[in-house]
Amino acid sequence: MAKKRIRIDMEDADGARYDIKLEGNVTREKVLKIFEMMDLMNIEEEQETTNMDSIGSKIWHIVDKFFPMGKFTSTNILEKYEDEYNEPVKLSIISTYLSRFSTKGKIDRIRTGREWTYQTIKLSQKHQ
Template identity: 75%
Template sequence: MAKKRIRIDLEDTDGAKYNFNIEGNITRDKVLKIFELMDLMNIEDQEEAPQLDSVGAKIWHIVDKYFPMGKFTSTEILEKYEDEYNEPVKLSIISTYLARFNTKGRINRLRNGREWVYQLVKIPQRAD
C-alpha cells in the first residue's frame, strides 16, 4: 500500500507562511486537529473571489454556491453551469469531475435508479 501524504501550505494576511505535512497513517481526526490549529492561529482563507480558471474550479463553484446542503445530479450542475458561465459543456465532463470530487472525499454519491445523486461533504463544527 502506498504511503499517504497531505501537505498544506498557507500564507496569512501579514505574509507569514505556514507549511503542514502529514505522512503515514492519516486519519480524519488528525486532519481535523490541523484545522483546529489553523483556527487557533487565526489563519483564514482570504480569497474574496474564487479562482475560476479551469472547468473543474467552475464546476466546484457551482456545487458550493447552489447546492451547499441539498442533493443534486450532474444534469442540474450542467444547467447551472451553462446559466452561470454562458458557455456549453458536455454532461460527460461534468460527470467526470463529480466522480473525481467523490474520489477526493469532497462530495458523496449514491446510485438512484439510472443516475448518480451527489451531496456536498461538510466537516461538522464542534460546539465549544
C-alpha cells in the first residue's frame, strides 16, 4: 500500500499561518480531527470564488445542490449535470472529478458492486 501524504496550509483572520502535514496511515478520522481542531481555533475554510466556467466547479455545484446528504453515483451526477447546464459531458470526466473530490476529502467514496457510491462529507458540530 502506498504511503499517503496530506498537507493543509491555512491562514486565520489575524494573518497567522498554519502548515499541517499528515504522513503514513492517514484515515478519514484523522483528517476529521484536523478539521475539528480548525473549528476550535475558529479557522474558516477559504471561500473559493465560484468559477462556473470550469467543469470541476460545475460538477461540485451539482453535488452540493442536489446531493448535500445521501448517496449518489457518477451516473446521477451526469444526469443532473446535463439537465442543469444543457450540455453533454462524458461519464469518465465526472468519475475523474469525483475521484479527485474524494482524494481532497470533500466526499466519501465506497465501492458498491461494479460502481462507486459517493457521499458528501459533513463535519458534525459537537455541542458540549
